[in-house]
Amino acid sequence: MSKLLKIGYLLFLLLLLFMAVEAYKYRGNVSFDPEEIVKKSILKDKTFETNVVEIVSENGIKAYLFEDHTIPIISIDFLFKNSGISYDEAGYEGIGNMVSALLTEGAGDLDNDKLKEELELYAIGISFGVDFDDFKGSLLTLSENKEKAYNLLNLALTKPRFDDENAALAKQRMNFALRMQSERPDSVLGLEFAKNIYGRHPYSRNPVGQKQAIAKITRKDMQNYIKENLTTDKLVVGISGDITPDEAGKVLDKIFQGLKKEGLNKEISAADIVFDGRDVEIKRKSAQNIAIFANRALERTDTDFYPLYVVNYIFGEAGLGSRLSLKAREEEGLTYGIYTSIVNRQKSDMLRGRFSATPENYYRVIEIVKNEWKNMGSKGITEAELKSAKDYLIASYNLRFASIDNISSMLTYMQRYNLGIDFLQKRNEYVRNITLEQANGAAEKYFNDDNLIFISIGNFNREISGENDNGK
Amino acid sequence: MNKLCKISVLAFLSVCFFLENASSKTFDLHEFTLENGLKVIVAPNHKAPIIKHIVWYKVGSIDENLGKSGKAHLLEHLMFRGTKTVKDSEFTRIIDENGGDSNAFTSLDFTAYHQTLDITRLEVAMFLEADRMENLNFSHESFEKERDIVFQERKQVVENNPMGGFNERYRSILWSNHPYGRPVIGSDEEIMGFSYQDVMSFYNSFYSPKNAILVLSGDITKEEAEILAKKYYGKVKTRDISDRPNPPVMDGGFSGVIEVSLPDIASPRIIKDYIAPSYNTDKEKIYALMVLSKILGEDETSKLYKDLVVAKKAALSVSSSYNAFARSYGSFSFSVYPKLDLNINKTLQQFELSLKKSLSEITEKDVELAKKKMLSGLVYIRDNPGDAAYIVGIMAAIGMTADEITNYDDSIKNVSFEDVKKAADFLFGSGQNVTAVITPLQGEINE
Numbered sequence: 025m026s027k028l029l030k031i032g033y034l035l036f037l038l039l040l041l042f043m044a045v046e047a048y049k050y051r052g053n054v055s056f057d058p059e060e061i062v063k064k065s066i067l068k069d070k071t072f073e074t075n076v077v078e079i080v081s082e083n084g085i086k087a088y089l090f091e092d093h094t095i096p097i098i099s100i101d102f103l104f105k106n107s108g109i110s111y112d113e114a115g116y117e118g119i120g121n122m123v124s125a126l127l128t129e130g131a132g133d134l135d136n137d138k139l140k141e142e143l144e145l146y147a148i149g150i151s152f153g154v155d156f157d158d159f160k161g162s163l164l165t166l167s168e169n170k171e172k173a174y175n176l177l178n179l180a181l182t183k184p185r186f187d188d189e190n191a192a193l194a195k196q197r198m199n200f201a202l203r204m205q206s207e208r209p210d211s212v213l214g215l216e217f218a219k220n221i222y223g224r225h226p227y228s229r230n231p232v233g234q235k236q237a238i239a240k241i242t243r244k245d246m247q248n249y250i251k252e253n254l255t256t257d258k259l260v261v262g263i264s265g266d267i268t269p270d271e272a273g274k275v276l277d278k279i280f281q282g283l284k285k286e287g288l289n290k291e292i293s294a295a296d297i298v299f300d301g302r303d304v305e306i307k308r309k310s311a312q313n314i315a316i317f318a319n320r321a322l323e324r325t326d327t328d329f330y331p332l333y334v335v336n337y338i339f340g341e342a343g344l345g346s347r348l349s350l351k352a353r354e355e356e357g358l359t360y361g362i363y364t365s366i367v368n369r370q371k372s373d374m375l376r377g378r379f380s381a382t383p384e385n386y387y388r389v390i391e392i393v394k395n396e397w398k399n400m401g402s403k404g405i406t407e408a409e410l411k412s413a414k415d416y417l418i419a420s421y422n423l424r425f426a427s428i429d430n431i432s433s434m435l436t437y438m439q440r441y442n443l444g445i446d447f448l449q450k451r452n453e454y455v456r457n458i459t460l461e462q463a464n465g466a467a468e469k470y471f472n473d474d475n476l477i478f479i480s481i482g483n484f485n486r487e488i489s490g491e492n493d494n495g496k
Numbered sequence: 497m498n499k500l501c502k503i504s505v506l507a508f509l510s511v512c513f514f515l516e517n518a519s520s521k522t523f524d525l526h527e528f529t530l531e532n533g534l535k536v537i538v539a540p541n542h543k544a545p546i547i548k549h550i551v552w553y554k555v556g557s558i559d560e561n562l563g564k565s566g567k568a569h570l571l572e573h574l575m576f577r578g579t580k581t582v583k584d585s586e587f588t589r590i591i592d593e594n595g596g597d598s599n600a601f602t603s604l605d606f607t608a609y610h611q612t613l614d615i616t617r618l619e620v621a622m623f624l625e626a627d628r629m630e631n632l633n634f635s636h637e638s639f640e641k642e643r644d645i646v647f648q649e650r651k652q653v654v655e656n657n658p659m660g661g662f663n664e665r666y667r668s669i670l671w672s673n674h675p676y677g678r679p680v681i682g683s684d685e686e687i688m689g690f691s692y693q694d695v696m697s698f699y700n701s702f703y704s705p706k707n708a709i710l711v712l713s714g715d716i717t718k719e720e721a722e723i724l725a726k727k728y729y730g731k732v733k734t735r736d737i738s739d740r741p742n743p744p745v746m747d748g749g750f751s752g753v754i755e756v757s758l759p760d761i762a763s764p765r766i767i768k769d770y771i772a773p774s775y776n777t778d779k780e781k782i783y784a785l786m787v788l789s790k791i792l793g794e795d796e797t798s799k800l801y802k803d804l805v806v807a808k809k810a811a812l813s814v815s816s817s818y819n820a821f822a823r824s825y826g827s828f829s830f831s832v833y834p835k836l837d838l839n840i841n842k843t844l845q846q847f848e849l850s851l852k853k854s855l856s857e858i859t860e861k862d863v864e865l866a867k868k869k870m871l872s873g874l875v876y877i878r879d880n881p882g883d884a885a886y887i888v889g890i891m892a893a894i895g896m897t898a899d900e901i902t903n904y905d906d907s908i909k910n911v912s913f914e915d916v917k918k919a920a921d922f923l924f925g926s927g928q929n930v931t932a933v934i935t936p937l938q939g940e941i942n943e
Contacts, residue, residue, distance in 0.1 A: 056581055056627075058590050058620045065619045066723065070545040070715055094543040095878050137806070140796045145865070147873030166875055193805070196835060197812055200763060203836070207658055207762040311655030312648070343598075344576070344588045354585060357644030360652045380652050412593050419595025422614045425544040427880035 074425070074448045076435065079269050081276040087261035088435040088445065089272050092428065096167035098265040100177075100279070101432040103440065104287075105260060107159035107253035110226035110371075111290045116241060118198060118233015120159055120253070123184075123246050124152035125194045127161075130185035131176070139176070148173045150180060156227055157370045158440070159253055163279075164429055167266045174278045181254060182282035186243045195239065201232045209310045210380075213481040216306055217316045220479050225295040227372060255287030256280055262435025265428045295372035299475035306481040313482025314380040317393060319475055321375040324368045324441045330454045331466035332375075333366060334413050338405050339396065339471075340364030340377050342416065347400070348377070352392045358385040362393075368441070375470065383483045390478065401472035404464030417455045522874045522905065523884065526718040527898035530725060532734040533706025537898055538721040539713040539888055541881045547714030548885035549621050550610040551629070552893040554709070555702035556603050557680045558823055559740050564694070566646070566682015569602040571695050573642045575609065576600075577634035579627050584638070587624055594620050604676055605823040606893040612882060615715045622728040629708065630732050632699055639692045647688060650681050658760035662934065670769050670930040672749050676824060701738035705729065709892045713885035743824045746771050746928055753844075753931040761936040764840045766832040766847060770927040772818065773919075774826030775894055782820035783907045784919035785828065789818035790866040791916070792854055793830060799854035799862075800847075804832070810846040811835060821894045828923060840933055855920055860913040867908055874905065 062068065080086050112119050128143070128150055129136040143150060149164035150173075161181075165173035205211045215230060222228035259280065263272050299319050322328055340348040340363050348362045364377035381389045405413075425431060438447050526538040560567050578584045591598045594617040600609040609628075611621045634642075654660035664679045671677030681687070710729060712721050773781040793800040793816025800814045812833045820826045830851075834843035877883050891901050900907075 056623060058594060058623075061619045061623060062594070062617060065616060066720060067618055067716070068616050070615045072545050092543065095875065097876060097879060137797060137802070144795055144797055144869045145872060147869075147876070164876070166873075189806075193812070200812055200833065200836060203762045205762075207760060209656055311651040314656070342592060344585070345592045350585075353645055354641065357641035358648070360645055360649040380656065381648060382651055385648070412589070415593040416595050419593070419614055419617060420597065421595070422544055422546050423595070423597060423612055426546060426612070426882060429879075 072422075072425075076438075076445055076448055077269055078445055079263075079273050079276070081273045083256075083277045083281070085256055085259060085261065085276040085280055087263050087272065087276055088439060089267070089269055090262075090264040090431050090435060091268065092264060092431075093266050095428070096266050097428055098163075098165055098167060098170055098173075098263070098267050099429040099432040100163040100261065100263050100275075101160075101429070101436045102162070102259060102261040103158040103160045103436055104254050104258040105158055105440070106290050106292075106370075107258060107287075108154045108157045109229055109231055110156050110292050111253075112229075112233075112237075115237055116245060116249075117229055117237045119237070119241050119245060119249050120154040121231070121233050122191075122194055122198065122238065122241055123249050124154050124159065125197070126186055126190055126246065127152050127180045127184050129190040129194070130187050131179040132183040132185075134179070135185065135187060136190050139180075142172070142176060146172055148176060150177055152180075154231075156229075156231070162429065162433070170275075174275055178279050178281060181280070184246075184250070186246050188243075191241075191243065191246075195241070198232055198238050199235065202230065202235060205230075205232070209308055209312075209481050210314055212308065213306065213314050213316060213479065216304075216481070217318075217479045220304055221297050221318065221374075221477070222295055222372075225371075226292055227295050227369070251284055252288035255284045257286050259283075260436055260439045262432040262437075262439070264431040264435065292371060295369075297372060297374065299473075299477055301474045302477050304477075304479045305484045306479070307484065308481050310482050312380040312382050313386040313480055313484070314378070315386070315390065315478050315480040316376065316378050317476055317478045318374050318376045319470065319473075319477070321366045321368075321373040321470065323373055325443070328462070328466050328469070331458050331462040332470055334410065334417070334455070334458050335400065335405060335463050335467045335471070336364055336366055336375060337413050337417070338409050339400055342413070347396055348379075348393065351396060352379065352381075352389050356388070356392075358389050358392075362389065370440075383485060386480075386482070386484075387486060394476070397471055397476055400467050401470075402468075404467040405460070407460055410458070410460055410463055414455055414458070418452050421452055522877050523888065523902055525888065525898045525902050526721070528722060528725075530705065530730050532730065532732055533704070534708055534710060534725070534729050534732070535892070536710045536712070536721065536725045536729075537888055537892055538716065538718050539711070539881070539884045540715075540717060541713060541878065541884065542715050543879070543881075545615045545715045546612065546881065547615050547618050547712060547716055548610065548612050548882045549618060549625065550608055550711045550713075550885050550889050551625050552709045552711065552889050553607045553703055554605070554707050554823075554893055555607055555698075556605040556823075557678060558604050558675045558743060559702065560675065560678070562678075564682075564686060564690075565678040566680070566686050567690060567694060567698050568607055569681050570643065570646055570687065570690055571698055572600050572602045572607050572609075573646055574634050574639065574695060575628055575632065577638040577642060579631035580633045581627055581631060582624060584635075587628070590620065590624065596621060602680055604680060606890075608889060608893070610885070618712075618716070619724060619728070622724055626728040626732050629703060629705065629729070630735075632696075632703070636692055639695070643687060643690060646681065647684065650684065650687060654679070654681065658758060659934075662756065662758055662932075666754075666767070666769075666930065666932050669750065669754065670771065670928075672746075674744050674746060674824065676743075676822075700735065704735035704737055705732050706734050707737045709889065711885050711889045711892070713888070714881040746825055749928050751929050753933060755933045755935075757935050757937040759937045761934060763836065764834055764843075764933075764935045766830075766834065766840070766844055766931065766933055768830040768929060768931040770828040770923055770929040772820075772826040772828040772923055772927060774820050774822040774824065775891075775896060776823055777825050781915075781919045781922065782826070783911045784915035785818050785820065785826075785923065786908065787863060787866050787870070787911045788858075788916050788920055788923075789816045789828065790870055791858055791862050792816045792851075799857065800830075800850055803850040803853060804847060808846055808850065809835070810838060810843050810850075814847065814850075821890050821896075823894050828927070840935055844931070844933055851924075855924060858913075858916060858920070863911065863913045863916050867911060870908055871905060 146169040152161045219228045340346045359381040362379035596611045596613040598611040668677040804811045804814045814832045818828045
């Protein structure tokens with residue numbers, strides 16, 4: 025081979041090497057690196073301030089306020105503590121619910137029709153409701169109609185009419201709602217679950233009310249309910265949107281003026297749920313069995329709350345990516361959905377999950393839940409899982425600010441559960457500070473026992489279970 | 497808690513629309529089209545550093561052949577099962593780690609994939625969504641598992657609801673051989689009968705930039721949106737869309753009343769549906785029909801409510817709704833919950849009388865008042881970027897232009913008393929309709 029050829033050959037080899045390196049580099053360019061994308065994103069520096077202040081009105085009413093003038097709307101959320109379903113007097117179960125329905129059905133000089141005309145014409149949203157702990161209300165208005173909105177809300181709270189016709193219709197609708205509860209297996213299960221776990225505690229009540237009690241409620245009873253419950257000593261308020269602190273103070277007095285200062289002090293005990301590993305099967309013909317499973321959890325302000333929260337996220341709350349969903353749904357195709365969450369009320373805390381599956385798949389899913397539960401208790405989570413969960417919780421933080429009414433209800437929640445006025449600033453820190461030891465400590469403590477209970481509805485037949493694939 | 501205008505998107509659509517006064521538009525929409533045919537609509541909202549990112553494909557169960565219902569929906573599931581670049585379920589994991597809330601839905605007319613994200617993570621979602629627009633590549637094993645999951649979904653969503661099965665039959669009677677009469681999710685047999693190839697070829701036939709719309713609603717400018725749309729979606733190769741037969745013309749088919757007793761039903765009810773004009777079949781009438789529905793049966797100040805519930809005391813509730821946003825026909829619907837102690841056939845009679853009476857009593861003043869109510873709350877749509885993304889997306893997906901969407905308020909404002917009368921005469925004069933009177937099967941009520 026001549027020298028020249030040799031050199032040419034070498035050059036050719038070098039060229040090939042160069043091309044290979046370039047090709048490799050190019051491949052590097054198209055391969056997908058989410059972290060790189062975020063680091064280089066032209067949108068990476070966008071952020072905003074989330075500032076909450078506490079305001080106190082001249083009459084001494086307190087509220088949290090989140091100011092945001094981007095859009096000319098105002099949202100006000102409020103609740104009266106310890107006036108919810110569980111606090112209805114015995115024999116009057118359903119009265120809070122009925123009052124909440126009737127407050128927007130006529131007030132002062134305005135009968136139901138006239139009041140609804142005003143609300144619709146000026147796009148004012150006023151609504152009331154009850155949960156197991158509290159009586160709740162909310163207002164949503166355009167800035168340009170705010171004075172009218174405040175007046176109407178004050179009228180609804182202080183001068184409800186409870187016209188006979190409307191009261192009669194409200195009762196019929198409540199009876200209808202009670203009847204409709206038997207239609208779907210999931211709503212039957214929800215009621216049975218509450219009865220089973222809460223026993224004689226008022227959390228076991230039917231959220232609509234009790235049929236005989238509803239029938240006998242009078243206008244006088246409802247007026248008394250208001251005197252005893254809708255009082256400023258029980259009031260918690262969150263305000264957000266196009267409003268200044270100064271104005272918000274005045275608005276508080278305007279809206280709640282006329283309410284009594286002190287109501288009837290009512291207490292109920294903490295719910296003492298027995299988690300003893302029981303398995304309750306309610307028979308009903310249906311296409312799928314539905315199961316609710318539960319175990320103890322902890323209070324919202326407990327120091328272990330965030331460690332347990334992150335463990336539960338990994339276990340069953342992370343949507344399609346949770347351990348339960350990966351096993352039961354993605355890997356085995358047994359169910360459309362399975363998830364868990366921590367449910368905090370004032371008087372009970374639990375970790376609760378739910379799934380539905382055809383009878384053939386049902387016992388296999390139960391087995392998966394039990395195995396995963398044990399596994400979580402004995403082995404805990406990995407460093408990688410912790411990092412991944414923290415990434416989600418921190419990066420998704422701003423999504424809670426999507427709507428102005430969600431912000432005001434968050435402010436009310438922060439006060440009701442004593443999270444502190446700086447909660448929004450501190451929340452990501454709480455998440456960031458969770459250590460693997462803390463998380464696994466919580467996993468061991470709350471996932472380690474055999475106390476998990478299952479309450480289910482459907483067709484139970486262990487023999488057909490697993491015999492054929494999906495019954496098809 | 498139900499706040500005004502914070503209800504489901506469809507109800508929202510029919511209740512209130514856009515704009516609050518003549519000078520300010522509810523949306524400041526920007527529309528452009530990439531070279532590959534992808535249409536992009538941007539709805540800036542700088543309230544919080546978040547964004548709703550949705551890709552709408554103009555393909556739904558209307559495009560499925562007889563006996564193949566549920567294909568579009570099964571494909572929607574499989575879109576989460578991996579591409580050539582992003583394997584298996586990595587899509588979900590990556591979106592999760594970036595704080596995104598992600599899901600998808602399939603309807604009669606379209607399929608949509610959506611994420612809500614912190615704005616700083618948008619580009620990750622854009623990469624992933626653009627990637628699965630052309631590179632879908634799920635395994636056979638994933639296919640089989642996902643088919644099982646959809647089978648379970650049908651049991652959970654349709655069959656575990658005592659009205660679910662009947663609703664499917666009701667729609668098939670109303671729509672006859674029109675594809676709107678078939679269930680979006682498909683039947684058991686259809687779901688389990690699909691092959692890998694069925695779904696893949698459906699994807700290849702309809703998933704293409706030129707059959708899709710990208711909606712970006714949130715903390716982004718038109719300029720930023722253009723740069724990023726080009727960067728991520730610009731390189732997706734365009735594919736030709738398969739021909740789709742026009743759905744059948746619906747005239748003079750079956751109209752009538754069906755009476756049915758169902759097990760597990762707790763309480764009687766009446767539903768009635770008219771096949772109605774839509775944006776795509778009879779654009780001229782849709783705004784008048786929206787006003788008409790508002791007057792007849794939306795909210796407690798409506799004519800039907802005042803007559804049937806308040807004056808006659810014949811029902812616990814009555815409502816109407818109208819959907820004009822369809823690729824084929826629209827629908828105009830009523831729902832009545834009778835009082836528990838009344839004979840249901842009597843209630844039906846009363847309802848029909850109320851409807852006639854209400855229609856004959858509509859005045860010019862009613863029309864003006866209804867329009868005012870429809871327009872007064874539109875500013876709320878500017879609050880949550882998610883609401884705007886859905887509303888704009890649905891309208892764009894069935895073919896409306898950004899201009900038509902932005903001018904919606906004017907279209908409502910321009911509706912006259914005569915327009916409403918004419919539309920009402922047309923619909924209630926010759927509209928194909930079905931009424932269902934549903935009662936509990938004897939002895940099945942457990943109280």
